[in-house]
Amino acid sequence: MEQDRDMVEEAAAEDEGRGPSGGEGLTRGGALDIPRLLVDQMQWHWDNQARPRLEGLTDDEYFWEPVPGAWNVRPRPSGTDAEAAGKGNFTIDFEYPEPVPAPVTTIAWRLSHILVGVLGMRNAAHFGAPAVSYETFEYPGTAARALEVLDEYYGTWIRSVAALDESALAAPVGEAEGNWAQAPMAELVLHIHREMIHHLAEVALLRDLYAHRTPK
Numbered sequence: 001m002e003q004d005r006d007m008v009e010e011a012a013a014e015d016e017g018r019g020p021s022g023g024e025g026l027t028r029g030g031a032l033d034i035p036r037l038l039v040d041q042m043q044w045h046w047d048n049q050a051r052p053r054l055e056g057l058t059d060d061e062y063f064w065e066p067v068p069g070a071w072n073v074r075p076r077p078s079g080t081d082a083e084a085a086g087k088g089n090f091t092i093d094f095e096y097p098e099p100v101p102a103p104v105t106t107i108a109w110r111l112s113h114i115l116v117g118v119l120g121m122r123n124a125a126h127f128g129a130p131a132v133s134y135e136t137f138e139y140p141g142t143a144a145r146a147l148e149v150l151d152e153y154y155g156t157w158i159r160s161v162a163a164l165d166e167s168a169l170a171a172p173v174g175e176a177e178g179n180w181a182q183a184p185m186a187e188l189v190l191h192i193h194r195e196m197i198h199h200l201a202e203v204a205l206l207r208d209l210y211a212h213r214t215p216k
Helices: 002-014 034-050 059-063 107-127 143-162 166-170 175-180 185-211
Strands: 073-075 090-093
Touching: 034 143, 034 166, 034 185, 059 107, 059 143, 059 185, 073 107, 090 107, 107 143, 107 175, 107 185, 143 185, 166 185, 175 185
Parallel strands: none
Antiparallel strands: 073 090
């Protein structure tokens, strides 16, 4: 018990001055450091929860379909498929307008959505990364490759966000965001972080369901 109490006190000392998200430097000259808060919101979650939950992801988990009719990433068919998109050896299922109810999606599908629609397009539109689209993306055919690209795209995003000052965060996001062109950059950052937290939690849940699935 004494050892446990010491450990708690040491952790509390290390966390002194940090917020609930574990962020450092939350004040600057007595004022809130908004840019740092935005970065810490995602970085702490990524380092301590989201990314560790992806370690050891297998190809079986990556492509596992929890229910019939799930949307997935699939090897490119030999013929033309009007309901698939992608440039390389794999395509992603889609349908527009989206069916109601929307299909359940696999880990491969959800990670691909993060890579293209959440991170890839925004890195390209706002931070000078190569252009990305659902139609031309080379969807990863293995879990390892998906995580490699995820790490790359997330690294570009979080480093770029960390470089924004309050003036840049207050500036309009521009035409790349369509009807939201006049929204401040800070609002886009919050939206992308919500999307990341949301979808990576879904992936974690799918891993739990896979681990406890009923063997065939």
